[in-house]
Amino acid sequence: MDTYLETERLALRHFTADDADLLIELDSDPAVMRYLSGGTPTAPELIRERYLPNILGQYEKWGGNLGLFAAHKKDDGAFIGWFILRPEPEGPLDEVELGYRLRRAAWGKGYATEGSRALLDKAFRQLGVRMVWAETMAVNHGSRNIMKKLEMTLADTIPTPPDMEMIEGSQHGGVRYEITKEQWEQQ
Numbered sequence: 001m002d003t004y005l006e007t008e009r010l011a012l013r014h015f016t017a018d019d020a021d022l023l024i025e026l027d028s029d030p031a032v033m034r035y036l037s038g039g040t041p042t043a044p045e046l047i048r049e050r051y052l053p054n055i056l057g058q059y060e061k062w063g064g065n066l067g068l069f070a071a072h073k074k075d076d077g078a079f080i081g082w083f084i085l086r087p088e089p090e091g092p093l094d095e096v097e098l099g100y101r102l103r104r105a106a107w108g109k110g111y112a113t114e115g116s117r118a119l120l121d122k123a124f125r126q127l128g129v130r131m132v133w134a135e136t137m138a139v140n141h142g143s144r145n146i147m148k149k150l151e152m153t154l155a156d157t158i159p160t161p162p163d164m165e166m167i168e169g170s171q172h173g174g175v176r177y178e179i180t181k182e183q184w185e186q187q
Helices: 017-027 044-061 111-125 141-149 181-185
Strands: 003-006 010-014 067-073 079-086 095-102 131-137 153-158 174-180
Touching: 003 111, 010 111, 017 044, 017 079, 044 067, 079 111, 095 111, 111 131, 111 141, 111 181, 131 141, 141 174, 174 181
Parallel strands: 095 131
Antiparallel strands: 003 010, 010 067, 067 079, 079 095, 131 174, 153 174
16 A cells, blocks of 8 residues: 555555445445435446546646545554545645545544544645645534544634535534644644
8 A cells, every 4th residue: 555644543545546446335324425415325436437537636636745545544454434635626735625534433433533633734744735624514513523623713604505405404504614834833
C-alpha cells in the first residue's frame, strides 16, 4: 500500500481503479448515507463510471496532495472508509474542505477525529493551506461533535440543497465550520 498519511491507528492512501467495490459497499449502508441521501445507496454504476474516475483525476489535478483518501486500520488492514481534503473544483488551493465517510463498524472509535486531526496538521504544516472548512447537516450531531473536538469554529449556517430536502432534519439546514492555520498553530 502506497501510504499518503499515517496516524497511530490508520493508514490513508490514494484510491486506485480497483477500489470501486470498497466505495460501493460503503455507500450501500443506509446508516452511512442517512445525512447524505436519506439512506438511499449510491448506484454502483455511478461509483464505477463517474465517482471513481473523478477521484483518480483529482490526484492528477492536485499533484496527489489533495483529494479523497482510503482509510485502513493499520493493525489488520481493514478498510474503514475515506477522508477528504480538497478545494472547491475551481477554488484556491489554500482553502480546502475536510470530510470523512466511515463504515458503521468504525463509528464511535475516534477514527474520524484521529484521521481529521492528522489531515489538518498535514494541510497546515506541509501543504500551504490557509483555511480548512467542513459542512454537515445541522442535525448531524456526530459530525458536529468531531468538528468541535478539532477546535473548528461554527462559521455559518447554510441552506439545505434541493437534492437533500427529503432527508430527515433537512428543514434545519446545514452548518459550516472553519479553522485557520493561525488558529491551528495556537492549539
